[in-house]
Amino acid sequence: MNVIQAKEKRPPRPRPIINDDTDFFWNGLKAGKLLIQKCTGCQVLRHPSSPMCPECHSLDWGTIEATGKGVIYSFVIMHHPELPPFDYPNPIGLIELEEGVRIVGGLTGIKPEEIKIGIPVQAEITKFDDDLTLAMFRPVSNKGGN
Amino acid sequence: MTGSISGKAAIAGIGATEFSKESGRSEMCLAAECVLAALEDAGIDPAEVDGIATYTMDNNAEIEVFRNIGGKELKFFSRTHYGGGAACAPVMHAAMAVSAGVANVVICYRAMNERSAYRFGRGVQKGIPDMTAAVSLSWYIPYGLVTPASWAAMTATRYMAEYGAVSEDFGRVSVAARKFASTNPNAWFYEKPITLEDHQNSRLIVEPLHLLDCCMESDGAVAVVVTEAERARDLKQKPVVIRGAAQGSCDDQQMMTSFYRENIAWLSEAALVGNQLYEQAGITPDDINTAIIYDHFTPYVLQQLEAYGFCKEGEAKDFIKDGHIEMGGSLPINTHGGQLGEAYIHGMNGIAEGARQVRGTSANQVEHVEHVLVTAGTGVPTSGLILGTL
Numbered sequence A: 001m002n003v004i005q006a007k008e009k010r011p012p013r014p015r016p017i018i019n020d021d022t023d024f025f026w027n028g029l030k031a032g033k034l035l036i037q038k039c040t041g042c043q044v045l046r047h048p049s050s051p052m053c054p055e056c057h058s059l060d061w062g063t064i065e066a067t068g069k070g071v072i073y074s075f076v077i078m079h080h081p082e083l084p085p086f087d088y089p090n091p092i093g094l095i096e097l098e099e100g101v102r103i104v105g106g107l108t109g110i111k112p113e114e115i116k117i118g119i120p121v122q123a124e125i126t127k128f129d130d131d132l133t134l135a136m137f138r139p140v141s142n143k144g145g146n
Numbered sequence B: 001m002t003g004s005i006s007g008k009a010a011i012a013g014i015g016a017t018e019f020s021k022e023s024g025r026s027e028m029c030l031a032a033e034c035v036l037a038a039l040e041d042a043g044i045d046p047a048e049v050d051g052i053a054t055y056t057m058d059n060n061a062e063i064e065v066f067r068n069i070g071g072k073e074l075k076f077f078s079r080t081h082y083g084g085g086a087a088c089a090p091v092m093h094a095a096m097a098v099s100a101g102v103a104n105v106v107i108c109y110r111a112m113n114e115r116s117a118y119r120f121g122r123g124v125q126k127g128i129p130d131m132t133a134a135v136s137l138s139w140y141i142p143y144g145l146v147t148p149a150s151w152a153a154m155t156a157t158r159y160m161a162e163y164g165a166v167s168e169d170f171g172r173v174s175v176a177a178r179k180f181a182s183t184n185p186n187a188w189f190y191e192k193p194i195t196l197e198d199h200q201n202s203r204l205i206v207e208p209l210h211l212l213d214c215c216m217e218s219d220g221a222v223a224v225v226v227t228e229a230e231r232a233r234d235l236k237q238k239p240v241v242i243r244g245a246a247q248g249s250c251d252d253q254q255m256m257t258s259f260y261r262e263n264i265a266w267l268s269e270a271a272l273v274g275n276q277l278y279e280q281a282g283i284t285p286d287d288i289n290t291a292i293i294y295d296h297f298t299p300y301v302l303q304q305l306e307a308y309g310f311c312k313e314g315e316a317k318d319f320i321k322d323g324h325i326e327m328g329g330s331l332p333i334n335t336h337g338g339q340l341g342e343a344y345i346h347g348m349n350g351i352a353e354g355a356r357q358v359r360g361t362s363a364n365q366v367e368h369v370e371h372v373l374v375t376a377g378t379g380v381p382t383s384g385l386i387l388g389t390l
């Protein structure tokens, strides 16, 4: 995927704390890839990532690159407290990716009142600053938006 | 069938400070005050205390509380993880300690200046306490999903879609709590009932949650004293026997963010705790006369009513609408006003109210109480109690 530069200049967003079990994911975003952990032992995908496969107990894993296509499984719209790095209202989705795992990401290009469970979305990997690239999700039926 | 923990121990004393927004004194002071009050209530000399149990997010070291009350020999101390979800666990651990004979008098406490010192509900804005939590919360905080309310809301949105619940269904929980609080002189919202319209008009915190779906932030402290049931029989107060005490966590549990389970609208750990409690006490949900259902956020009250077996999955909205949770209903809940109405002392104030209902001394006393269910925070590993008469 292409990495998009976020438009607004704001105070930096909170950084993720990254360890050996999660650095592939954050590095993947910086490279424009939405990566999901895949167990080498039993091929099951898992997110959030973890060192051991709960299904087969294998410590061996690789990654697959997700298409970024999914649907909104649940969502919230943040209003309070207002933190300087974010626009409010701030919609955030729990996205069920077509590969079958769920992942949390920001929602963009949709009016808060139009957000519904089940809406198809596409990941938009967005660079907020040199140190932070995140997965935002935009409805596929709505190319304009705000 | 009756489990081995059932009936061995009792809550012999309860104590509390006032509930406020600014206590004007240290958390240690609050802790020492509530513990002393509970011991006085029980009629037990502080020098007899030989066990302490509390739960994480309390900032008062067990040994310093012990030093303040003039403790002599401390033989048992435990601190259970996961904050409000552990609220009932100290009482469980205390009951285990006295029934195992490793301690005779165990105090359990929560003391916090959570409003004046921290603004607890503002969530993760400074440090994160441990590495597991830090890495786990990192999936959310870069997006601004940083508050307990926001994590609860993510589950609530899905719950509403699964079962057709609407905001007003959550609001009725808040209205019922504030009605009980309005007649409890110790409640922060004493004489301040609300209407469903007030709930709907209260500002949005994180959709779908309004302000009045969220518990308050409080300064205050509550303690209980646990001892052997046989001994409690001869003490000052009517004994409150611990008929059941359990903890629970289930597959793929994460702190407030178990977003990856097949059905996120179902509280599997609450069901696990409920099943253990009913088996230990040898009763069914029908035998519970009144309950303290942990009300950090209103949607979790609906989910708990289902998981603890008071109604079927998805039917809590109808159970509430039909008035079951109010005075005169089949299951009046949170008769102290809950954490929406009395104070948010992370569940310890609910345990104290459960004890008052068994004693017959609640400001909103339910008639003929034999069994009270007390639950703890959900969305996290949880715990629960069944309290009963001797």
Ligand SMILES: [Zn+2]
Binding pocket: A039, A040, A041, A042, A043, A044, A053, A054, A055, A056, A057, A058
């Ligand atoms: Zn595997």
